[in-house]
Amino acid sequence: MYVITYSLRGNQVDSDEYYNNVAIFADQVLSRAEDFFAHSIDPIVEFYSKEEEFAKEYAILDLLILGVLWKVYSGDAMGLDEIPGDMLRLLSNVRNNNDKLKPGIDFLRGIMSTVFLSPDLYDNIASIEPCMGNFDKLVSWLKATGEFNQEVKRLEGLKEYIKTLEAKDAVDLIASAITFALWFENSSEENIGEYTENVERYLNELRPKRYWHEDVIFCGRRRVEYHLNMVGAEIMNRAFKGAFIKVGKKLLLLPACMRLHPASKCKAKETEAGIMCARCSADCQVNQLTKLGSECNFGVVIVPHESSISAAVPGESVFGSDTGVIGVACVLNLISGGLKLKEMGVPAQCVLLDYCGCKNHWHDEGMPTCINVGKLKEILDI
């Protein structure tokens, strides 16, 4: 099979081994983080736990997000001037609030992101001081991309804690997060790197085609970011599991790229409950999962885009009460999707697409994607 960036199958026929390996590696990351941040985790947990369950896991995830994004983007962030940064953030805000303006704004964002966000300075971090001023510059850059909305919210929460520290302690904590990210990068390549080997080839050979497109940053995500999302999804699944099991109704959200046929031929229908498969093809996995849903009492809808699960009021749920959601997404959307559902208070679990292939970002024709049905059944306990 042609692998564009990642494949959870590695050299196996399915992704069963991936789910075992990522669980083992997530245990290592959590255990290593507790040693590494031995004196920092508890105060952060205390600061967070006023409003947050699983504060320790989220504290570790936040530090990991900070370290990884610092490592990948702080070089670019230092090079972003105020005026283009402000313009990009404004465009991003308008885009998020107005569907009709999206095409025009995306055209502009593609040009401006390619010119001003200069996403090519990876590893240029040795001379960047791990201070609050540079933390702010990183967050401003992330906001300008429009790609890291949920991660930015987590980093701003972490920043509130760091602001309570003495200046030297703040620098030490940021420096520790970066050092931990360096360990994570090396260790993740050893432990789960077999699933992302093609990312480097994609970045070198195919990603330049995304220049001038609005997804130039999204498609340029580095291998360590894939690993961050894989481990982040595993950690969030564990944190949400208890609440998910308790809900009465379950809803499976499938991305449009799983349809066997392109949008012009797919017969799925828009209904009050969402876009529902019309079951036109036995070979389509959306159809197979819809059948499983009707046999095992869970709903199945097709979600055209992550923004489709956003409520008119930020933080509110578009799903009914007593409903848990299983979100299916490609690796790069896992943390943002999981955090968005968490923000909405929806008990959620996620299943990863075994590989990516959508026409919007990754493949000229679009390759139908699929999931590990055994993993889905395990989550649903069927």
Ligand code: SF4
């Ligand atoms: S089986 Fe369903 S999702 Fe698949 S192509 Fe047909 S209508 Fe679309």
